[in-house]
Amino acid sequence: MKRFDYVRANDVGEAVAALAASPAARIIAGGTNLVDLMKYDVETPERVIDINRLPLNTIEATESGGLKIGALVSNADLAYDSRIAERYPLLSSALLAGASPQLRNLATTGGNLLQRTRCYYFYDTGTPCNKREPGSGCPAIEGVNRIHAILGTSDQCIATHPSDMCVAMAALDAKVHVIGPGGERTIAFEDFHRLPGDMPEKDTNLQPGDLITAVELPAEDFTAHHSYLKLRDRQSYAFALVSVAAALKIEDGRITQARLALGGVAHKPWRDTEAEAMLKNSTPGVASFSAAAAKVLETARGYGENSFKIDLARRAIVRTLKQAADGTPQSQTDKRIR
Amino acid sequence: MSSQDAQSLSPAAVPIRLTINGTERRLQVEPWTTLLDLLREQEGLTGSKKGCDHGQCGACTVLIDGKRANSCLVLAVVKDGAEITTIEGLGQPGNLHPMQEAFIEHDAFQCGYCTPGQICSAVALVQEGRAHTREEIREYMSGNICRCGAYTNIVDAIEDVLGQSSTLREAAE
Numbered sequence A: 001m002k003r004f005d006y007v008r009a010n011d012v013g014e015a016v017a018a019l020a021a022s023p024a025a026r027i028i029a030g031g032t033n034l035v036d037l038m039k040y041d042v043e044t045p046e047r048v049i050d051i052n053r054l055p056l057n058t059i060e061a062t063e064s065g066g067l068k069i070g071a072l073v074s075n076a077d078l079a080y081d082s083r084i085a086e087r088y089p090l091l092s093s094a095l096l097a098g099a100s101p102q103l104r105n106l107a108t109t110g111g112n113l114l115q116r117t118r119c120y121y122f123y124d125t126g127t128p129c130n131k132r133e134p135g136s137g138c139p140a141i142e143g144v145n146r147i148h149a150i151l152g153t154s155d156q157c158i159a160t161h162p163s164d165m166c167v168a169m170a171a172l173d174a175k176v177h178v179i180g181p182g183g184e185r186t187i188a189f190e191d192f193h194r195l196p197g198d199m200p201e202k203d204t205n206l207q208p209g210d211l212i213t214a215v216e217l218p219a220e221d222f223t224a225h226h227s228y229l230k231l232r233d234r235q236s237y238a239f240a241l242v243s244v245a246a247a248l249k250i251e252d253g254r255i256t257q258a259r260l261a262l263g264g265v266a267h268k269p270w271r272d273t274e275a276e277a278m279l280k281n282s283t284p285g286v287a288s289f290s291a292a293a294a295k296v297l298e299t300a301r302g303y304g305e306n307s308f309k310i311d312l313a314r315r316a317i318v319r320t321l322k323q324a325a326d327g328t329p330q331s332q333t334d335k336r337i338r
Numbered sequence B: 001m002s003s004q005d006a007q008s009l010s011p012a013a014v015p016i017r018l019t020i021n022g023t024e025r026r027l028q029v030e031p032w033t034t035l036l037d038l039l040r041e042q043e044g045l046t047g048s049k050k051g052c053d054h055g056q057c058g059a060c061t062v063l064i065d066g067k068r069a070n071s072c073l074v075l076a077v078v079k080d081g082a083e084i085t086t087i088e089g090l091g092q093p094g095n096l097h098p099m100q101e102a103f104i105e106h107d108a109f110q111c112g113y114c115t116p117g118q119i120c121s122a123v124a125l126v127q128e129g130r131a132h133t134r135e136e137i138r139e140y141m142s143g144n145i146c147r148c149g150a151y152t153n154i155v156d157a158i159e160d161v162l163g164q165s166s167t168l169r170e171a172a173e
């Protein structure tokens, strides 16, 4: 690991000032992604700013009836918080589908948002990679790409965003609260992560010097009809090949509201509002679910090893919507998919 | 004597305080030292193992303020003030923790390399109180890989301790 200066911030103001003073510094929260990448010399910050003493570890009610989750709330504390488990079970489920109990104790909400891709070439400094070294090339496009993206790719990068938590947050229409040199602002989840385009080195629309302070969930109720289905090479402690978050409201046998987001398929959590609009007012069933899946995957493209993901995603969407409609969400301990 | 005295630390070393297995320690650590390396190299506590050094195996699992965590991904300096429990702190020869006893009883290891991490993780699993079935034990132990494949006996050992703790709980009620 490359040597670095260590700075401990005691409040938000200190952290923002420390970031402004050295924009090339990296914040450390749980460290589960940053320390990993520093060990591979993929991240080589000259300064590391420790934000663990900041008072950002609470979950609070908002005036509009939602919840505001502090950036330092751990993935375990978030998943098991009774308000989250009762009112946002989709989010609890996605969190518990991720990583391991040990890692969920360390991983934070802010760090999970900003975790980087698991693309093998990104991790291997002996190979080119446009995300790690802009302009060096993307060996994944014609190389080993079983875990790579099928939607929203570019000729510069086909990496995926590996988070489970973020897929549920995208479906739940969360907002990200940020503070930077210019003050505070709120970013819609949809606009937080970005597609690779010709700047794959940028994962998000954050500006240099930005600190994430919280994620806000609106007051919507999808508790009756939701499911998070994660498909992977190993039943636990593995990243998603494809995952689907579905949330529905159903009244008198008709879908009145639909949310649909995918993980493991794109450079960002992939929410499709057009597919959601198609589901709205339809009768829940294989016909409408298949039509929505076809819509989501209309522009999907495989790169060889990952081409199987297109059909896998299609089936996963239909199954997850069915689980949601039936009120039988996927269990994250009983791995059988029903 | 800790082996730290024999090491030359860079001027970047930072003073921190940790309670390790019940003993308060004032230490100098370089910021890039992981908790795992601190425990093994500076403190001579080699029970916690380095399997992958990247959060992928669980061999380095210790309890930080009572919660299980992969010590290979934690910078020691970040945990200034914390309480750390390693396998050495859970029990010692002649005074074993019930989970250590159960692992021996059920033959829950072969080479033993993953075992300290498995036991720390299992102790936390019991305290968390979320696993009630074998299926749940397996899921909540998935962060600990065993290259020898002793999984079936590991689940037996944990089930045994869980059974005892629920019997105890019932008896106390």
Ligand SMILES: Cc1cc2nc3c(=O)[nH]c(=O)nc-3n(C[C@H](O)[C@H](O)[C@H](O)COP(=O)(O)OP(=O)(O)OC[C@H]3O[C@@H](n4cnc5c(N)ncnc54)[C@H](O)[C@@H]3O)c2cc1C
Residues within 6 Å of the ligand: A026, A027, A028, A029, A030, A031, A032, A033, A034, A035, A036, A051, A071, A075, A097, A098, A099, A100, A103, A106, A107, A108, A109, A110, A111, A112, A113, A114, A115, A162, A163, A164, A165, A210, A211, A212, A213, A237, A238, A239, A240, B054, B055, B056
């Ligand atoms: C073996 C393994 C398996 C895993 N499996 C899964 C999985 O199945 N599903 C899944 O979703 N995840 C998985 N993860 C990833 C894990 O969820 C992330 O590493 C974790 O969420 C990152 O959070 P952290 O607090 O540790 O971040 P850190 O490592 O501390 O930080 C990550 C990045 O975020 C930045 N950052 C952190 N907090 C802030 C903030 N408040 N403001 C601005 N920047 C910030 C840091 O500078 C850094 O760049 C796995 C990780 C490992 C090691």
Ligand code: SF4
Residues within 6 Å of the ligand: A117, A119, A120, A121, A122, A128, A129, A130, A131, A132, A137, A138, A139, A140, A141, A156, A157, A158, A159, A200
């Ligand atoms: S897919 Fe993206 S991250 Fe992977 S090698 Fe190509 S440019 Fe790098």
Ligand code: FES
Residues within 6 Å of the ligand: B049, B050, B051, B052, B053, B054, B055, B056, B057, B058, B059, B060, B061, B070, B071, B072, B073
């Ligand atoms: S050594 Fe820490 S998880 Fe493998």
Ligand code: FES
Residues within 6 Å of the ligand: B108, B109, B110, B111, B112, B113, B114, B115, B145, B146, B147, B148, B149, B150
């Ligand atoms: S007993 Fe050998 S790795 Fe588990």
